[in-house]
Amino acid sequence: xxxxxxxxxxxxxxxxxxxxxxxxxxxxxxxxxxxxxxxxxxxxxxxxxxxxxxxxxxxxxxxxxxxxxxxxxxxxxxxxxxxxxxxxxxxxxxxxxxxxxxxxxxxxxxxxxxxxxxxxxxxxxxxxxxxxxxxxxxx
Numbered sequence: 001x002x003x004x005x006x007x008x009x010x011x012x013x014x015x016x017x018x019x020x021x022x023x024x025x026x027x028x029x030x031x032x033x034x035x036x037x038x039x040x041x042x043x044x045x046x047x048x049x050x051x052x053x054x055x056x057x058x059x060x061x062x063x064x065x066x067x068x069x070x071x072x073x074x075x076x077x078x079x080x081x082x083x084x085x086x087x088x089x090x091x092x093x094x095x096x097x098x099x100x101x102x103x104x105x106x107x108x109x110x111x112x113x114x115x116x117x118x119x120x121x122x123x124x125x126x127x128x129x130x131x132x133x134x135x136x137x138x139x
Contacts, residue, residue: 044118044119044120047118047121047122048117048118048126051088051092051117051118051122051129052117052129052131054084054087054088055084055088055092055113055115055129055131056131056133057083058080058083058084058087058113058133059080059111059112059113059131059132059133060111060133060134060135061079061080061083061133062076062077062079062080062081062083062096062098062111062133063076063080063098063109063110063111063133063134063135064133064135065079066079066098066109066111066135066137067107067109067135067136067137068137069137073098073099073100073109074098076098076109076111077096077097077098077111080093080096080098080111080113080133081093081096084096084113088122089122089123089124091115091123091124092113092115092124093113093115094115094124095113095114095115096111096112096113097111097112097114098110098111098112099112100137103136105139106136106137106138106139107136107137107139108134108135108136108137109134109135109136109137110132110133110134111132111133111134112130112131112132112133113130113131113132114128114129114130115128115129116128116129117129
């Protein structure tokens with residue numbers, strides 16, 4: 001048996017494997033699905049942060065508006081409701097409360113907004129969120 005090569009056990013590495021056929025398509029579908037899911041999660045997180053920041057700004061702006069010399073607590077609530085409705089969705093402005101507290105000779109105007117953050121899309125259908133804005137009315 002001189003000059004004859006030893007036969008190796010198992011498949012020849014130079015021959016294509018028959019059971020690998022079509023695996024690129026399956027891998028593409030799995031990876032693409034995972035990447036789309038991650039991208040949609042990041043978009044939804046950005047939307048939740050946008051809603052939260054917009055609500056904080058609207059409550060703060062409403063409190064500052066209500067703290068002006070010729071404005072009332074009703075004006076603060078109306079301003080907050082208008083800002084939220086025009087910026088986001090009217091459903092986010094369903095629970096707005098305004099309170100005033102005396103601090104020495106000055107008054108503190110507190111605007112609080114209770115709503116639900118978006119779980120899917122821009123509809124208020126997720127978990128509870130409470131934000132507040134405060135301003136001092138100087139007499």
